[in-house]
Amino acid sequence: xxxxxxxxxxxxxxxxxxxxxxxxxxxxxxxxxxxxxxxxxxxxxxxxxxxxxxxxxxxxxxxxxxxxxxxxxxxxxxxxxxxxxxxxxxxxxxxxxxxxxxxxxxxxxxxxxxxxxxxxxxxxxxxxxxxxxxxxxxxxxxxxxxxxxxxxxxxxxxxxxxxxxxxxxxxxxxxxxxxxxxxxxxxxxxxxxxxxxxxxxxxxxxxxxxxxxxxxxxxxxxxxxxxxxxxxxxxxxxxxxxxxxxxxxxxxxxxxxxxxxxxxxxxxxxxxxxxxxxxxxxxxxxxxxxxxxxxxxxxxxxxxxxxxxxxxxxxxxxxxxxxxxxxxxxxxxxxxxxxxxxxxxxxxxxxxxxxxxxxxxxxxxxxxxxxxxxxxxxxxxxxxxxxxxxxxxxxxxxxxxxxxxxxxxxxxxxxxxxxxxxxxxxxxxxxxxxxxxxxxxxxxxxxxxxxxxxxxxxxxxxxxxxxxxxxxxxxxxxxxxxxxxxxxxxxxxxxxxxxxxxxxxxxxxxxxxxxxxxxxxxxxxxxxxxxxxxxxxxxxxxxxxxxxxxxxxxxxxxxxxxxxxxxxxxxxxxxxxxxxxxxxxxxxxxxxxxxxxxxxxxxxxxxxxxxxxxxxxxxxxxxxxxxxxxxxxxxxxxxxxxxxxxxxxxxxxxxxxxxxxxxxxxxxxxxxx
Ligand code: AMP
Ligand code: MG
Numbered sequence: 122x123x124x125x126x127x128x129x130x131x132x133x134x135x136x137x138x139x140x141x142x143x144x145x146x147x148x149x150x151x152x153x154x155x156x157x158x159x160x161x162x163x164x165x166x167x168x169x170x171x172x173x174x175x176x177x178x179x180x181x182x183x184x185x186x187x188x189x190x191x192x193x194x195x196x197x198x199x200x201x202x203x204x205x206x207x208x209x210x211x212x213x214x215x216x217x218x219x220x221x222x223x224x225x226x227x228x229x230x231x232x233x234x235x236x237x238x239x240x241x242x243x244x245x246x247x248x249x250x251x252x253x254x255x256x257x258x259x260x261x262x263x264x265x266x267x268x269x270x271x272x273x274x275x276x277x278x279x280x281x282x283x284x285x286x287x288x289x290x291x292x293x294x295x296x297x298x299x300x301x302x303x304x305x306x307x308x309x310x311x312x313x314x315x316x317x318x319x320x321x322x323x324x325x326x327x328x329x330x331x332x333x334x335x336x337x338x339x340x341x342x343x344x345x346x347x348x349x350x351x352x353x354x355x356x357x358x359x360x361x362x363x364x365x366x367x368x369x370x371x372x373x374x375x376x377x378x379x380x381x382x383x384x385x386x387x388x389x390x391x392x393x394x395x396x397x398x399x400x401x402x403x404x405x406x407x408x409x410x411x412x413x414x415x416x417x418x419x420x421x422x423x424x425x426x427x428x429x430x431x432x433x434x435x436x437x438x439x440x441x442x443x444x445x446x447x448x449x450x451x452x453x454x455x456x457x458x459x460x461x462x463x464x465x466x467x468x469x470x471x472x473x474x475x476x477x478x479x480x481x482x483x484x485x486x487x488x489x490x491x492x493x494x495x496x497x498x499x500x501x502x503x504x505x506x507x508x509x510x511x512x513x514x515x516x517x518x519x520x521x522x523x524x525x526x527x528x529x530x531x532x533x534x535x536x537x538x539x540x541x542x543x544x545x546x547x548x549x550x551x552x553x554x555x556x557x558x559x560x561x562x563x564x565x566x567x568x569x570x571x572x573x574x575x576x577x578x579x580x581x582x583x584x585x586x587x588x589x590x591x592x593x594x595x596x597x598x599x600x601x602x603x604x605x606x607x608x609x610x611x612x613x614x615x616x617x618x619x620x621x622x623x624x625x626x627x628x629x630x631x632x633x634x635x636x637x638x639x640x641x642x643x644x645x646x647x648x649x650x651x652x653x654x655x656x657x658x659x660x661x662x663x664x665x666x667x668x669x670x671x672x673x674x675x676x677x678x679x680x681x682x683x684x685x686x687x688x689x690x691x692x693x694x695x696x697x698x699x700x701x702x703x704x705x706x707x708x709x710x711x712x713x714x715x716x717x718x719x720x721x722x723x724x725x726x727x728x729x730x731x732x733x734x735x736x737x738x739x740x741x742x743x744x745x746x747x748x749x750x751x752x753x754x755x756x757x758x759x760x761x762x763x764x765x766x767x768x769x770x771x772x773x774x775x776x777x778x779x780x781x782x783x784x785x786x787x788x789x790x791x792x793x794x
Pocket of ligand 2: 555556557623624682
C-alpha cells in the first residue's frame with residue numbers, strides 16, 4: 122500500500138541557537154532526512170526543514186505554519202531543546218500546541234535509547250497530535266535524534282494516515298499482524314526489510330540488547346543535559362515564555378491590535394471621547410443671521426456715510442428670539458438685544474452706553490425717543506455677520522481629531538447642527554477575575570479561610586470606564602478549565618478586548634494560557650515581561666467570526682492576579698491598545714519628566730513602575746514622591762497615587778533631585794501653601 126499512496130509529508134525543525142545563526146553547523150537535518158530515506162519504506166517525503174533558536178514563540182510559530190494551514194504536514198520532528206538546561210524550552214513550547222497526547226511514542230523512544238544509554242532518561246520528549254499532524258520532539262544530538270526516530274518511524278505512517286482523516290477500519294482489516302507487516306516491524310522486536318543493521322531494540326529495558334549501556338554522545342555534545350546542578354524539576358518550574366522588555370511588549374501589542382472600525386453615530390452626549398474618522402463640514406453658517414454683539418440700538422447709516430448724533434424715534438424692537446423683524450428706515454432706530462437679528466436695512470448697532478432715553482410712549486411702557494451721543498459709528502460695527510464664526514461648507518473638524526471632554530469639538534458640531542458623524546468605534550471591554558478563592562467584594566459576612574475579596578474586577582472596570590470605554594462586567598470565573606473557556610467564548614461575542622486577572626503565574630491552576638491557546642485557538646504574543654510589578658502579563662489574540670460571519674480579532678490581556686500589578690498593567694499595556702483601537706492619539710498615558718522629591722530605591726532585577734504622587738510646586742516644576750510600600754499585592758500603594766515612575770533597574774537609589782520619566786494617571790496634585 123505504501124508505494125501506491127502519495128507520500129506522507131515530513132518536516133524537520135531543528136531547535137538550536139548555534140545552528141540558527143550558522144545553518145552550516147547543523148548536522149541533524151541531513152541525518153534525519155537519511156533516516157526517512159533509509160527506513161521510511163519510500164513512504165516519506167521531507168518537504169520542509171527549518172532552524173530556529175531556543176525560543177518558545179519561534180518554535181510555536183514554525184510548527185503552526187506547518188500544522189494550521191490548509192495542507193498540513195503529516196509528521197513534524199523537532200530536534201533539540203529537550204534537555205534540562207534553562208534554555209531548553211522545546212517541550213514547553215510544543216506541549217500547549219498538542220491537542221491529543223501520544224505517550225506511547227515517548228515510551229517507545231525512551232525505551233529504545235535507554236537500551237543504549239541511561240542518559241536517555243535525561244530527555245523530556247513530547248509526542249502527540251496537533252490537528253492532523255503528529256509531532257515528536259527528538260533530542261538535539263544527531264545520534265540521539267537518529268536513534269529515537271528510528272525507534273518509532275515505522276509505526277508512524279499508520280498514525281499519520283489516521284490523523285489525516287483516513288477511515289481506520291480498512292487499515293485495521295488485516296489485524297495487528299498486517300499493520301506490523303506493513304510497518305515492517307513485528308512484536309518480536311525485529312525489524313524487517315531494512316538491511317542496514319541499526320542498533321535499536323524496540324522491546325526491552327536494556328536486558329534484551331547485545332550491547333551494554335553505551336553513550337552515543339560525547340560529553341561535549343551534551344554539556345547541559347547532564348548538568349546535575351540544574352536539578353530535574355527546575356525546568357517545569359519556570360515559564361517557557363521569553364521575557365520581553367516593556368517596549369517590545371508594547372510594540373507587539375501595537376502590531377497585533379486590530380485597526381479601528383468606522384461607524385456612523387448620532388451627535389449626542391455619548392460622542393465625547395470618540396475620534397472622528399472623516400472630516401466634518403459645516404452644513405449651516407454661524408451665526409445664521411446678522412446678529413448684534415451688544416445691547417443697544419440698530420441704526421441705518423445714511424448714504425452720505427456719516428451717522429449724525431441726535432434724537433431718533435424707536436420704531437422697532439428686536440429681541441433674541443425667533444420671528445420676523447420689520448425693515449429699518451433711515452432716520453429711525455431699533456432697540457436690539459445681544460444676539461438678536463438686525464432688522465433688514467440696519468447697518469450697525471450703537472451700544473446702550475452711548476445713548477440716553479429722551480421720551481416714553483403715552484402709556485409709559487415703551488421707549489419713544491433715544492438720543493444717540495456718538496457720531497463715530499462705522500458700518501457693521503457691533504454686528505456678527507452671517508457665517509463670521511463658521512461658514513457653511515467649511516471644514517470644522519478633521520479626521521483623526523478627538524471629541525474631547527473639554528467641550529470645544531462637541532460645541533462646534535452642535536453649533537452647526539451636525540446630525541451624524543463617522544467615528545472610530547470604541548472597543549467594548551470585558552473584565553473578569555479568575556480564581557476559586559475570589560468572592561464578590563461586597564459579599565456579606567466575614568471571610569472564610571482562603572477567601573479573597575475581588576479587588577481587581579471593580580478596580581479595572583472603574584479605570585476603563587474613567588477613560589470613557591464601555592465595559593461589560595464578566596464576573597468571577599472559577600479555576601476549572603471548562604468554565605474559563607465558556608466565559609471567554611461568551612465574552613468574545615460581546616467584547617472586543619477582554620481583560621482577565623489572575624491565573625497567569627506558574628501555579629498548577631493557572632489556566633489562562635492553555636485555555637487561550639488550546640481551547641480557543643488563540644495566539645499568545647507574550648507571556649512574560651521584564652518589569653515589576655507585572656512580570657507574568659500575557660497578551661493574546663483570538664481569531665473569531667463576528668455575527669455576520671466576518672473574521673475579526675479579539676484581544677485578551679491576562680493581567681497578574683495581584684491587584685497592584687493588575688492596575689499597573691492596565692495603565693501600561695491595556696490603555697494604549699484601547700486607544701489605538703479607538704483611533705485615539707497619543708496612545709496611553711501622558712509621559713512627563715518629574716523631579717524626585719526624595720530618594721527612591723531601584724529594583725536590582727527589573728525596571729519598576731513605582732506608584733507616586735506628582736505635584737506642581739511654586740517654581741512651576743513637577744515633583745514626585747513615593748506612595749510607599751510597592752509590594753504587588755498591596756493595592757494601597759495606589760492610594761493617592763497619580764503617576765507611575767518609570768524607575769530603571771539598578772543597585773541603590775535614584776537620589777532626590779534627579780529626573781525620571783513618569784506616566785501620569787490622574788490629576789496633578791498641588792502642594793499645600
Ligand atoms: P494568581 O495569578 O491567580 O495566582 O493570583 C496571584 C495572587 O493574586 C493570589 O494571591 C490571588 O489570590 C490574588 N488575586 C487574584 N485575583 C484577585 C482579585 N481579583 N482580587 C484580589 N486578589 C486577587
Ligand atoms: Mg488564581
